[in-house]
Amino acid sequence: MMSQVATSYIKENRQEYINELIEFLRIPSISSISDHKGDVRDAANWTVEALKTAGMQKAEIMETPGHPVVYGEWTSADNDHTVLIYGHYDVQPVDPVELWDSPPFEPIVHEEKLFARGASDDKGQTFMHVKAVQALLATKGSLPFNVKFLIEGEEEIGSPSLDEFVQSNEQLLSADVLLISDTPMLGKGRPAVCKGLRGMCSLQIDVKGAKGDLHSGLYGGAVQNSVHALVQLLDTLRDEDGRIQVKGFYDDVIEPTEEERASYAQLGDFESELKEELHLNELFGEKGYTAREHTWVRPTLEINGIYGGFQGEGVKTVIPSEAHAKITCRLVPGQDPDVIIQQIEEHLQSHTPPGVTLTTTRYDQGKPFLAPTDHPAFKTATDAYEAVYGTPAVFTRMGGSIPVVETFDQVLNIPILLMGFGLPSENFHAPNEHFHLENFDKGMETLIYFWETLQFEK
Amino acid sequence: MMSQVATSYIKENRQEYINELIEFLRIPSISSISDHKGDVRDAANWTVEALKTAGMQKAEIMETPGHPVVYGEWTSADNDHTVLIYGHYDVQPVDPVELWDSPPFEPIVHEEKLFARGASDDKGQTFMHVKAVQALLATKGSLPFNVKFLIEGEEEIGSPSLDEFVQSNEQLLSADVLLISDTPMLGKGRPAVCKGLRGMCSLQIDVKGAKGDLHSGLYGGAVQNSVHALVQLLDTLRDEDGRIQVKGFYDDVIEPTEEERASYAQLGDFESELKEELHLNELFGEKGYTAREHTWVRPTLEINGIYGGFQGEGVKTVIPSEAHAKITCRLVPGQDPDVIIQQIEEHLQSHTPPGVTLTTTRYDQGKPFLAPTDHPAFKTATDAYEAVYGTPAVFTRMGGSIPVVETFDQVLNIPILLMGFGLPSENFHAPNEHFHLENFDKGMETLIYFWETLQFEK
Numbered sequence: 001m002m003s004q005v006a007t008s009y010i011k012e013n014r015q016e017y018i019n020e021l022i023e024f025l026r027i028p029s030i031s032s033i034s035d036h037k038g039d040v041r042d043a044a045n046w047t048v049e050a051l052k053t054a055g056m057q058k059a060e061i062m063e064t065p066g067h068p069v070v071y072g073e074w075t076s077a078d079n080d081h082t083v084l085i086y087g088h089y090d091v092q093p094v095d096p097v098e099l100w101d102s103p104p105f106e107p108i109v110h111e112e113k114l115f116a117r118g119a120s121d122d123k124g125q126t127f128m129h130v131k132a133v134q135a136l137l138a139t140k141g142s143l144p145f146n147v148k149f150l151i152e153g154e155e156e157i158g159s160p161s162l163d164e165f166v167q168s169n170e171q172l173l174s175a176d177v178l179l180i181s182d183t184p185m186l187g188k189g190r191p192a193v194c195k196g197l198r199g200m201c202s203l204q205i206d207v208k209g210a211k212g213d214l215h216s217g218l219y220g221g222a223v224q225n226s227v228h229a230l231v232q233l234l235d236t237l238r239d240e241d242g243r244i245q246v247k248g249f250y251d252d253v254i255e256p257t258e259e260e261r262a263s264y265a266q267l268g269d270f271e272s273e274l275k276e277e278l279h280l281n282e283l284f285g286e287k288g289y290t291a292r293e294h295t296w297v298r299p300t301l302e303i304n305g306i307y308g309g310f311q312g313e314g315v316k317t318v319i320p321s322e323a324h325a326k327i328t329c330r331l332v333p334g335q336d337p338d339v340i341i342q343q344i345e346e347h348l349q350s351h352t353p354p355g356v357t358l359t360t361t362r363y364d365q366g367k368p369f370l371a372p373t374d375h376p377a378f379k380t381a382t383d384a385y386e387a388v389y390g391t392p393a394v395f396t397r398m399g400g401s402i403p404v405v406e407t408f409d410q411v412l413n414i415p416i417l418l419m420g421f422g423l424p425s426e427n428f429h430a431p432n433e434h435f436h437l438e439n440f441d442k443g444m445e446t447l448i449y450f451w452e453t454l455q456f457e458k
Numbered sequence: 459m460m461s462q463v464a465t466s467y468i469k470e471n472r473q474e475y476i477n478e479l480i481e482f483l484r485i486p487s488i489s490s491i492s493d494h495k496g497d498v499r500d501a502a503n504w505t506v507e508a509l510k511t512a513g514m515q516k517a518e519i520m521e522t523p524g525h526p527v528v529y530g531e532w533t534s535a536d537n538d539h540t541v542l543i544y545g546h547y548d549v550q551p552v553d554p555v556e557l558w559d560s561p562p563f564e565p566i567v568h569e570e571k572l573f574a575r576g577a578s579d580d581k582g583q584t585f586m587h588v589k590a591v592q593a594l595l596a597t598k599g600s601l602p603f604n605v606k607f608l609i610e611g612e613e614e615i616g617s618p619s620l621d622e623f624v625q626s627n628e629q630l631l632s633a634d635v636l637l638i639s640d641t642p643m644l645g646k647g648r649p650a651v652c653k654g655l656r657g658m659c660s661l662q663i664d665v666k667g668a669k670g671d672l673h674s675g676l677y678g679g680a681v682q683n684s685v686h687a688l689v690q691l692l693d694t695l696r697d698e699d700g701r702i703q704v705k706g707f708y709d710d711v712i713e714p715t716e717e718e719r720a721s722y723a724q725l726g727d728f729e730s731e732l733k734e735e736l737h738l739n740e741l742f743g744e745k746g747y748t749a750r751e752h753t754w755v756r757p758t759l760e761i762n763g764i765y766g767g768f769q770g771e772g773v774k775t776v777i778p779s780e781a782h783a784k785i786t787c788r789l790v791p792g793q794d795p796d797v798i799i800q801q802i803e804e805h806l807q808s809h810t811p812p813g814v815t816l817t818t819t820r821y822d823q824g825k826p827f828l829a830p831t832d833h834p835a836f837k838t839a840t841d842a843y844e845a846v847y848g849t850p851a852v853f854t855r856m857g858g859s860i861p862v863v864e865t866f867d868q869v870l871n872i873p874i875l876l877m878g879f880g881l882p883s884e885n886f887h888a889p890n891e892h893f894h895l896e897n898f899d900k901g902m903e904t905l906i907y908f909w910e911t912l913q914f915e916k
Contacts, residue, residue, distance in 0.1 A: 198675060202773040210736035215887075216760045217656060217858025220788050221700070221752030222732060224742035227761040227783075228696060235693035238686060240811070242679070274680060278668035284682035284813035294679035302674045303685040304776050305767030310784060315660040315821045317786050317859075318762050325685075326768060328775050330678050353698070355742035363773045400675025429673075 067153030087126030224355025525611030545584030654855035682813025824861035
C-alpha cells in the first residue's frame with residue numbers, strides 16, 4: 001500500500017511543478033538543428049539544476065562527441081539496489097510551424113492539456129520522474145533504493161553518442177531495473193507497460209542503366225528503363241497481400257503465444273480506430289493477423305521513398321538512366337538485422353532485371369527487444385498503474401524502435417520497464433504536441449506507488 | 459540531270475554563306491526561356507531578311523499567340539505547282555553550359571564542323587533551303603515551281619501555336635509537296651528519307667493512401683504503402699521482356715511488311731552501335747524485333763519519372779501517403795492516341811491495389827505519321843541524294859514524334875518529305891551541338907538537284 005504523504009506533497013505543489021515544466025519547455029532544445037546547439041546545452045543545464053532541486057547528491061553534465069548527457073544520482077539507500085531512470089531533454093523540430101495553434105516554445109494550458117514541443121515527448125515524462133523522486137525525498141528524507149538518472153540530448157536524432165556512452169560507463173550506470181517513460185498508453189485511462197519493440201534495418205537501392213537520360217523517341221523500346229527495372233525489382237519483394245517474399249525473412253520470427261494474441265484481441269477495435277484516424281476506407285496487411293498484430297508482432301518491409309527521372313510539371317519524354325529507392329524493415333524478436341539485410345541484398349541481386357546494374361547501401365539498423373515480463377518489477381508496475389488509474393495495466397508492444405533500449409539490454413542486462421504516460425493522440429513529432437495533465441498527475445502518483453511497493457528478491 | 463550553274467554558284471559563295479549562318483547562330487533564340495523573347499524575335503527578323511536576300515517576293519513576320527511565324531514566298535513559276543518548306547529558327551536551351559567546349563552562341567568551325575546551338579537543329583538545315591532557292595533564282599532568274607517558306611519559332615517547345623496557324627492559313631500554305639529538313643541521316647555518307655514518325659500520348663499517375671505520411675514503426679504492416687501500391691500497379695504494365703500488358707495495346711498496330719523489315723535489316727549493326735554509344739552491356743526489348751524495329755515500328759510505354767516519400771540523404775522511416783509517376787507512349791501507325799490512353803487508364807483503374815485511390819491526368823498527345831512513299835516526289839528525293847552522295851538514300855523511320863507533321867498531313871493533305879542532313883552524332887539538344895559542313899555543302903546540292911528534277915503529274 002502506498003502512503004499518502006508523498007502524493008499529498010505532489011498535489012500541494014502541482015501548480016509550481018507545472019510552472020517549472022513550462023520553463024523547461026520554453027527552451028527550444030532541437031537536437032537536429034545545429035543553430036539550436038546552445039539551446040540544447042541550456043536544457044541540459046536546466047535538467048542538472050532540476051535534479052539538484054529534487055535532492056540528487058550528484059548532478060552533472062557529462063560530455064559526449066555530440067550533445068551532452070545529464071547524469072544524476074542519490075545513493076544513500078539502506079540497501080544496494082538501484083533504479084536507473086532514462087529520459088531525454090531534446091525535442092523534435094517544429095516544422096511546419098504554421099500548423100501550430102500556439103507557438104511551440106510558448107507553452108500554454110488549454111482544457112487541461114499542456115501544449116508545447118516536448119510536452120509529452122519527452123520533457124514532460126522525464127520531469128515526472130524527477131518530481132516523483134523529489135516528493136519521496138522531501139517527505140521521507142530517503143528513497144527505498146538508490147536512484148540514477150541518465151537523461152540524454154540526442155534521442156530525437158537516433159542517440160548517436162549513447163551506445164558508446166553506455167558501454168564506457170557500465171559501472172556508473174549499473175542498476176537493478178531501468179525505468180523509461182517514452183512510450184504511449186493504450187488510450188485515455190488505459191495504462192500499458194510496453195514489453196516489446198521492433199528492430200530495424202535499412203537499405204538504399206540504386207539502379208543504373210544507360211550512361212545518361214535518353215530521348216524516349218529515339219531509343220524507346222530498345223533499352224532498359226531504369227525506373228521500370230526498379231519497379232519490377234521492388235515488386236518482387238512483396239506479394240499482393242503484403243507478405244514479404246524475401247527467402248528466409250520469416251524463418252526466425254518468434255511467434256507470439258496464443259495467450260498473448262488473445263490478450264491483444266481484447267484491447268478493442270483497432271481496425272476501426274485506424275481507419276478513422278488515417279481517413280482510410282480499408283486497411284491492408286498480411287493475411288491471418290489483426291492490425292494490432294501487424295504493427296506489434298509482425299515484421300515489415302516498407303519502401304520509404306522512390307525517385308528517378310522527371311518529377312516536374314507536365315511530361316518530359318525521357319528514359320531515366322537512374323532510379324532509386326529507400327527501404328526499411330521493422331523486425332520482431334528472433335530476427336537478426338544482419339541476417340535480414342543480407343537476405344534482402346541477395347534477393348535484390350538475384351532479381352535484378354537485365355540491362356541495369358544494382359548497388360545497395362546499408363544504413364541504420366537495430367535489434368528488436370522483448371522484455372522479461374516474469375521479473376517481479378513488471379507486476380509492481382502494473383499494480384501501480386491499477387492502483388492509480390483504477391483499471392489493470394496491460395502489456396503491449398510497440399511497432400517502433402528505440403535502439404538505445406536494445407543497448408541497455410545488452411550492456412546492463414537488467415529488466416527494462418517501458419512505463420509510458422503519453423497518449424497516442426498527443427501529436428509527438430507533429431504540430432500541436434501536448435500532454436494531458438491528468439496523466440501528469442496520475443503518472444507521478446503511479447511512479448510514487450511503484451517506488452514504494454517495489455521489492456527485490458534476496 | 460542537274461545543271462552545274464546553281465551548284466557552282468553555291469561553291470563560289472560558300473564562305474559568305476557560312477558567315478551568314480554564323481550570324482544567324484549568334485542569336486540566342488531559345489524559345490523556352492522568356493528572357494530570350496527578344497532574341498527569338500531578332501531571329502525571326504533575321505530570317506525575314508534572309509528570305510528577301512534569297513529573292514522571295516514576300517517575306518514577313520506573322521504574329522501568333524506565342525513567338526512569331528516567318529512566312530515567305532516566290533510565286534512567279536510558269537505553272538501552279540508549289541513546294542512548301544518548313545523549318546524553325548528557335549533553338550533548345552544550352553544547359554549545362556559548362557559542358558560546352560566553346561560558347562554555344564559564339565559559333566566556330568573546327569575540323570569542318572560548325573559548333574553552335576542550332577547549327578544542325580534547325581537553323582543550319584533551314585538556311586540550306588533558303589540558299590538553295592537563292593542559288594536557283596540568282597543563276598536562272600526563276601524557279602521551276604512556286605515556293606513557300608513557313609519557318610516557326612516554337613518547334614522546341616512543341617509548336618503550341620502552329621496547329622491553329624496552319625488551320626487558319628490553309629489557303630496561304632496550300633502546296634503540292636512539303637519539304638522538312640529536321641531529321642537525321644542514317645550516318646556519315648548515308649542519306650535517308652524518313653517516312654514514318656511515332657505518335658505519342660502521356661499520363662500522370664497519382665496514388666494516394668492515408669491522410670499523411672505515417673511512422674513506419676507505429677503503422678507499418680497494417681496500412682497500404684502508396685509507393686508499394688504504385689510499384690505493384692506499374693509493374694502490371696509490362697512483362698519481363700518489355701511487352702506492354704495493356705489490353706488491346708497492340709491491336710491496331712500496322713505491322714511493317716517483310717520488305718520493309720528486310721530493308722532495315724540491311725542498315726547495319728544497330729545493336730552494337732547502341733551498346734557502345736550508351737555504355738551498355740546489353741540491350742532490352744520486346745522479343746522478335748531488332749533494336750531498330752523497337753525504336754521505329756514498335757509502340758512503347760515508358761515510365762519517364764517516379765517519385766514519392768523520402769528522397770533525402772540516409773533513411774527516414776516513413777510510410778509515404780502519396781506516390782506519383784509519369785508515363786508516355788510512343789505510338790506507331792494504326793494506333794490512335796485517344797484509344798490507347800483510354801485503354802491505359804482502364805488498365806490502371808482495374809489493377810489499382812487495395813488501400814489507395816488512383817487519379818490520372820492526360821497530357822500531350824499526337825498521332826503517328828507514315829508517308830505515302832509511292833508519290834513520285836519520294837523517288838526524286840532519293841535520286842537527288844544518290845546523285846550527290848553517290849550512295850542510294852534509304853527510307854527510314856524515326857522513333858521520335860514531330861506533332862506538327864501530323865497536323866500538316868491532316869490539314870494540307872500533301873506528301874511530306876523528311877529530307878534530313880544532320881547526323882545522329884551531332885548532339886541535338888545537348889552540349890557541343892554541331893553541323894558537318896560536308897552535309898551543308900552536299901545538302902544544298904541535293905536540294906538543288908531535287909528542285910531541278912522534281913516533276914508533277916499532269
